[in-house]
Amino acid sequence: MTGTRVHTAPWVLTGTRAIRHGAVAVTGSRIAEVGSVDELRSAGEVVEWSGTLIPGLVNAYTHLQYTHMAALGQSSYDSFEAWSTAFEAEYSRRGDWRASAELGLEAAIRSGTTAIGDVVTHAEALNVLSAGRMHGIAYWEVMAWHDTDWSERGRQETLAVLAQATGPVGLSPHAPYSLDTGVLDDLGRLARELGLRSHVHVAESSAEHDYIADGAGPLAEQWRAWGHGEFALLRGGGAAVRPVIYADTLGVLGAHTHIAHGIYVDADDRARLRDTGTVVALCPRSNEVLGLDAAPVADYLREGNPIAVGTDSLSSSPSVDVLADVAALHRIARDQGYTAPDLHARLFTAATAGGAAAMGLGDEFGTLTAGKLADITVLGIEESTAADTLAAIVEAGEGSAVATIIDGETRFVRTAVSAQR
Ligand SMILES: [Zn+2]
Incomplete structure (x- = not known):
């Protein structure tokens, strides 16, 4: 498949399930597929993130x-x-x-x-x-x-x-x-x-x-x-x-x-x-x-x-x-x-x-689901279980965003310099 990017991370929380070593394949502005790294790595150019991918x-x-x-x-x-x-x-x-x-x-x-x-x-x-x-x-x-x-x-x-x-x-x-x-x-x-x-x-x-x-x-x-x-x-x-x-x-x-x-x-x-x-x-x-x-x-x-x-x-x-x-x-x-x-x-x-x-836009975004807009947030949070990862996001997620992807386009990546600000 051409023009597809496969975003991978130790955890993907789609909003309906947690995937260990998960991947979100993005074609253009939309999510093409969500699955494990093993399933999707050949679908396109792989972008490896640390932490957790969540819906934007x-x-x-x-x-x-x-x-x-x-x-x-x-x-x-x-x-x-x-x-x-x-x-x-x-x-x-x-x-x-x-x-x-x-x-x-x-x-x-x-x-x-x-x-x-x-x-x-x-x-x-x-x-x-x-x-x-x-x-x-x-x-x-x-x-x-x-x-x-x-x-x-x-x-x-x-x-x-x-x-x-x-x-x-x-x-x-x-x-x-x-x-x-x-x-x-x-x-x-x-x-x-x-x-x-x-x-x-x-x-x-x-x-x-x-x-x-x-x-x-x-x-x-x-x-x-x-x-x-x-x-x-x-x-x-x-x-x-x-x-x-x-x-x-x-x-x-x-x-x-x-x-x-x-x-x-x-x-x-x-x-x-x-x-x-x-x-x-x-x-x-x-x-x-x-x-x-x-x-x-x-x-x-x-x-x-x-x-x-x-x-x-x-x-x-x-x-x-x-x-x-x-x-x-x-x-x-x-x-x-x-x-x-x-x-x-x-x-x-x-x-x-x-x-x-x-906002009446639930069909467009809000979960990581094939067909929805490729709006993805990468958080610098990773715990050993899905439950602990979710708990850390909810209880102490402030300031943990390391990247923001809107319409499949990476709009922000935290660098060492921006992290100090
Ligand atoms: Zn107001």
Whole structure:
């Protein structure tokens, strides 16, 4: 076979099985075959890696364009509202969002990421994923619109930005509290009409509940102070329901949507997320930086909610290394009493196939399977058994990426020099 490369390593974890001395044959941008080195060595030019080959890591939720705001994510906060005040001040001082996003993209590739759910707030950063030949979706974020402004010009302006996309694009109503009720309703309809994937921040702050249910509390006061007192919920004393239910009532949730955070959710909320097929991207390190509680990771796992992993942006997290958040989720699940033996496998899946499913791209990537895109991450981790190798990846995989292959093309290889950085 001509033009085929056979990537081999002491371990290959495909996402469904572990292969000792495994191999992934790649032809063009696709995986041709997966098997043992013995089976595949004659299929093409052999590339020998040490460590473990895994499906490319999927960062289901970040904002690459906030990479220049990394100083914020290196700090810590008492509350979501304290962080968002600091964020707004820093955001208004910043510019050159494209360069900032490009820097974030490079960091993501260096940490083994091959697909990203990137939430974008400036049109100049919209096409950074596609220009950088990164898989995933650029979600155009819509925020702080009142019903009347939205129907007069917001909808039109949003459609104009979406039309500029050179790659896969989605629609992100920012959050249940940051848009007027009619706008949320219209965005849910618009995503379905245009056949776009959606992303929304839900249940991130404990005060979000008081805002949505009663139009009261610190988050409601912050949005009133920012001049949004005309929002229907702030005028009318809330919707008398929890944020997840409110978002679902307006058509924002569904199998085309994934949410970020999902911290302050009860059993009914989690059931609603499952029933609607909404994936939850968990972002534990960002939550910790903001002084928030941990998401109910153990409950999500026990109850069978579809989950993915997001790093969030550097404005609220120390890095875009997905495996650092996987390790945090492992600690949290154990602390919350999750003792089932499938924990490592579940979290590994969340960071790969789970992220692909969150963006509706599970047929394209997320496992090492013949026919899927050749998105492969090489980790410098090798233990004597498959179980120990998987455990080391999940519990201590941060910083272990030694190579990143996207579409069959090796985009990053750690050298002795880059390892010292
Ligand atoms: Zn966000």
